[in-house]
Amino acid sequence: MYPPTPRTTSTRARQRMNYDRDAAHAVLDEAYHCTLGFVVDGEPRLLPTLHVRVDDTLYLHGSTGSRPLLAARSPDGLAVCVSVTLLDALVYARSQFHHSANYRSVVAHGTAHLVTDDQTKTEVLTALVDRFGPGRAADSRPPSRRELAETAVLALPLREVSTRVRSGGVGDDEEDLALPHWAGVVPLRLTPGTPEPDAGVSTPPPAYLPGTGTRR
Numbered sequence: 197m198y199p200p201t202p203r204t205t206s207t208r209a210r211q212r213m214n215y216d217r218d219a220a221h222a223v224l225d226e227a228y229h230c231t232l233g234f235v236v237d238g239e240p241r242l243l244p245t246l247h248v249r250v251d252d253t254l255y256l257h258g259s260t261g262s263r264p265l266l267a268a269r270s271p272d273g274l275a276v277c278v279s280v281t282l283l284d285a286l287v288y289a290r291s292q293f294h295h296s297a298n299y300r301s302v303v304a305h306g307t308a309h310l311v312t313d314d315q316t317k318t319e320v321l322t323a324l325v326d327r328f329g330p331g332r333a334a335d336s337r338p339p340s341r342r343e344l345a346e347t348a349v350l351a352l353p354l355r356e357v358s359t360r361v362r363s364g365g366v367g368d369d370e371e372d373l374a375l376p377h378w379a380g381v382v383p384l385r386l387t388p389g390t391p392e393p394d395a396g397v398s399t400p401p402p403a404y405l406p407g408t409g410t411r412r
Contacts (some may be wrong), residue, residue, distance in 0.1 A: 203305045204291040204358035211361050220359045223302045224249045224280055225394055228327070228386075232350075235279040237269055247278070248324040249354075254278060254304060255311070255320045264381040265310060267349040273307040275351060286382045290368045290375040298363050298381065305356040320349050331405035 198204070198215040206213045213349075224247070232243045244258040256278070259264045268274040286297035311317045312313070325333040341349065366379045388406030393399075401408050 198355070198357040200358070201305075201356050202275065202335070204356050206358075206360070208217045210250060212362055214361070215357070215358050217357075219361075220302050220304075220354070220357050221249060223282060223300045223359060224254065227280045230256070230278050230280045232278070234267070234274055240387060246327075247280075248318065248320065248323060248327055250323055251332045252354045254352045254354055255324070256352065257321075257324060258348045259352065260348045268308055268348075268350055273309040273402065274350070276306065276308045277352075282411045283384050284363070285384055287366060288364045288379055288382065290372045290377045290379045294324065294367050294369070294372075296362060296367070299361070303358050303360070304352060304354055306352050306354075308350040308352040311351050313342060316351050317344065317347070320351075323345065329402070329406065331404050332403070333402075335402060363399055400411055 198217060198220065198334040200215055201366050204215070228246070230247045232245055234243075236240050243258070243262070244386040248255050248257075260266075280303065282298055283299050285295060287294075287298060311320065321339065321344075322333040325336065360410055365381055368379060391401040391405050391407050393401070
């Protein structure tokens with residue numbers, strides 16, 4: 197379990213909150229992208245980016261020229277907030293007030309530091325590429341020294357982490373149950389389509405690609 201802190205304790209709908217480590221890791225591992233929040237020169241910034249979890253550290257991909265990565269060069273690191281959300285369904289209620297969504301989300305607070313060791317950076321980028329499909333890193337060209345130098349990786353130790361989940365059906369008030377409006381749940385799924393090869397590619401799609409029928 198992640199210990200609750202003032203920053204990870206909800207003031208409302210606390211029944212949806214949990215601090216289970218495995219549940220948080222499952223959401224982080226299923227999601228393909230996250231949003232990185234930080235402050236630069238007194239101004240808030242949000243940056244959508246790719247991530248990968250390795251054990252209890254979340255690694256975030258970026259460019260060495262981007263503002264958060266430049267700020268993270270400080271020995272003190274960069275104070276950040278990272279959020280990930282998986283939207284599972286739209287919930288239609290009889291009343292407008294009770295329309296909602298089923299979701300699984302993770303919010304992590306902490307101080308991120310720039311990964312400066314090339315070996316660690318290479319290992320993290322390999323893990324990130326393999327998130328696109330197990331074995332993809334071995335089935336593609338690794339980064340050159342120039343590409344590695346142009347790529348930045350932030351490391352955020354997972355310490356202050358909360359998971360928030362909404363599941364189930366409609367929460368209409370009892371007095372609204374007889375209203376003549378449709379109510380129910382519309383499931384949502386992220387479903388890969390059929391792989392579309394780039395021009396000049398004659399190699400058949402590898403089995404690890406999403407959409408080939410071998411992965412969810």
